[in-house]
Amino acid sequence: MIVATRKNVRELKQLLAPYQRIAVLGCGTCVTVCLAGGEREAGMMASALRMASRLDGVEKDIRDLTIERQCDDAFIDEAWKSLDEADAILSLACGAGVQALAHRFPGKPVFPGVDTQFIGILEEQGIWAEKCIACGHCRIGSYGAICPVTRCAKHILNGPCGGSHDGKCEVNPDTDCAWQLIYDRLKAIGEEYRMEEIAPLADWSLSNEGGCRKIIREDQRI
């Protein structure tokens, strides 16, 4: 899922200063699961912003609502009327959701209400970790399903580097060395031989380094 974190109330109050009627829009998918931008968080943020504005002597009309998925026009339609009535929208979805809204409401200011962090998983209650940077050519089949592009600080495809120490990364001793994890896992699945395979040069133009990506599937077009 996409993992996000909440933004400071002060920052948002400032962003929204020029607007009177504000829709705080939660998203029912990833940001609900990571507890950053779901129905509850939208309610909390709307309440916090109402109070913060009131302390500045301004009474604002700030309402929250939550839709199933903000990165999908079909779901935005459900809330179209309430959103259209607002002077500005504060979206608690990931960056994709925020931009989907901006696209759908060309004349309306839309602001991000969370900081989108990464594609990751819930490791334990309250702890989320990044697992994939969407590089465009998944190669983790060679690495025991552990991603060195994302999880090795040096992104090396032929590791480890010389700094791996007691299973920890030399860049940050609090982080597991991705290559230690790869080795342990390959051993566990009986594929240690893969450690000796040399990965060829990677084509990073397939990743976001090559610019914004778009997928066109003729079979799906109408």
Place this chain on the structure above:
Amino acid sequence: MHHTSEFEPQILAFCCHYCAYAAADLAGTFRAQYPTNVRIIRVPCSGKVDPMHIMQAFEHGADGVLVAGCLEGGCHFLEGNLRAKRRVSLLRQILDEIGIKSDRLRMVNLSSAMGQTFANTVTEFTEQIRELGPSPITNNIPRGKLR
């Protein structure tokens, strides 16, 4: 000074049924004195207090909010009070960001036998809120809108 003595804070206390609520009851039984500013809301566990309830209390003009749960290790539902503690600490941070002094929200831990402690805590918290003065939210709520 005159102003302070006139101000009677409105305080909301979310009290766990198994400890703080029973302690409040006990305090009543042996007639311990404590200020009447506190409205008690009984909850099945301090962990049941939704952060949104606390936000709403402040938005509707509460001057202070207490969340009272069992002693650590003594929660009837094992960890409800520890969760409440963490939620309270996040909410205190959010209150600060809003511009409401985080001291207006406090988590306390009690057992059902601590009637006197309950009375003392409430007295002390009420005094602290009295010192802080009325909630800035109440001051800014347009006339007639205070619920």
